[in-house]
Amino acid sequence: MRGEDELLAWLRTLPGTDLLGDDTARLPVRPGSVWIATTDSQIAGVHVPADLDPAVLARRLLELNLSDLAAAAAEPAYALAAVSAPAGFDHRRFLEALLTACAAAGVRLAGGDLARSPTLTLTLPLLGSRPEGAPAVGRGNARPGDVLWVGGTLGESGAGQRLVSRGARLRAGAGGGPEEGASEVYLPQDLDLPEAVREAARRAVRRHLAPRAQLELGAWLGGRERAAVMDLSDGLARDLPRLARESGAGAEVEAEALPTPEGFAALCAALGEDPLELALGGGEDYVLLFALPADELPPDRFECRPVGRVTKETELWLVKPGRREPWPDLGWDHLVLTGD
């Protein structure tokens, strides 16, 4: 197999790699800005199947880190790529797709680390910038009376994850990009899905494997006087309590207001999943959850949906027609996996 020096020499011939130098990179300053830092990892066999197309993996890794920057209203700037991979991993396909996706998002690859490992582990620290003096959009900004919003539908990624765990895959196109049109969803024959839900299933697989960070919505929220923002990575059931706790507040969410995609109920029925449980706890939605004063409305183009309100009492409630239930214990804990 190819050695590290040869791979790096090849990498430096690609566009967008001018910052790549030695073990360190010197990051050009953005005057009048502060840096916002984040890092998320993707582990084959934990977050994604081990046989996932490296190009799909690269794009997903970038998007879910960008989603953290979106929640901080930060403008993407630099990435480092730490790639620990078993023998046979297609580094070139991964790195080419990563560079293409970085370029599209305004991110410059500024270094990284290559190592061999029995378990494919990809870590992508990102730096974004935010104007100095701009208000923070942290989780602790919600106030009683605020309206709670989500930036898109919930549960679809969770349904996609179930499909992927049963063999569904996304194949990137020739260009390596998993964009709509340039990539194709594969549904195994033995999935035995009714014809009527196959299109919703394809969308769910795409949503799970090729999420898109809501950077524009984040930037809009960053321009508000006060906004509490986070991205939904572990599911509303687990993430909303974090926002409420940081704000010293509680919340009421209308179960019937939770937005789900077209054909979701039928897809869940075919998968034997409960739609409400997936919407609350399926995880990896990668849309923004935010709280705004009641008189402030996000522009229609973002297709956000109000799902509840922030309350003074610090409990969380799920409101159903005629009754309210204690907040459900669902969602993804990164340290406690199924089977523990």
Place this chain on the structure above:
Amino acid sequence: MRGEDELLAWLRTLPGTDLLGDDTARLPVRPGSVWIATTDSQIAGVHVPADLDPAVLARRLLELNLSDLAAAAAEPAYALAAVSAPAGFDHRRFLEALLTACAAAGVRLAGGDLARSPTLTLTLPLLGSRPEGAPAVGRGNARPGDVLWVGGTLGESGAGQRLVSRGARLRAGAGGGPEEGASEVYLPQDLDLPEAVREAARRAVRRHLAPRAQLELGAWLGGRERAAVMDLSDGLARDLPRLARESGAGAEVEAEALPTPEGFAALCAALGEDPLELALGGGEDYVLLFALPADELPPDRFECRPVGRVTKETELWLVKPGRREPWPDLGWDHLVLTGD
């Protein structure tokens, strides 16, 4: 086991965690500075044994990333910690030791990522600062006639690695820190080392598992008019060609000038290793390799040693009494491991 939220709540009670917030951290600016970024990973079973004390691991992870900052003459500033670990990993011991070591090095922990993985994988992106306009100290700065220096002895870490692979360990003290005095080297009975080399063996294990980044030497080099600097992580045999190639030059190294620690020859004899091969290719020395104009000498306090010179012809030679040999093909390639 404990969940993510509980672990993070505990972590935030420790000193030095005031930057830890949500999924992102806002990094205070250092006026007049640019940022230098780096990231290195440590993988259990690849770089270190899987049963290594998490406190030792934390310190080692920090030091080898600091070593990259030292080679860039950067002042340490911020770290992100991406921890992917199997069930049972002692996160608290790891994080406490990491925070203690960060505080000692002037690094503030600014976030990270926690995930479960069958393979313990630790990635520590670091940001350091360097005065805007200060000369770069990259690998490409060497010029024919420069003297080549190393910041300390070579091969000792490689010997330590052999001992660790045969069961030697470092146990951190009660404080969690693997500092000299606060930690103890364990040599297994069945190692069967002559009494005369046991002290050198203990030092080698400590050198391998508890390296110290040469930040002060790096800062001094950063103040020179021109210096080519890198840290020796993969062994002189593999790292020197990188410096020479980036500088468009060659090099001659005196085999007899390569500094090795006291008792090294006897230790190598006991281990069945060739001292010169370990000095050139043992790897993970984590001392600086640098080239300076011949009239510029590093201060005595750094205990640097001249090992050769930079040449105009682009070949590399290992000079032995009465002859010179082609540069040896030794050292560590991160993508090609033994057994491939």
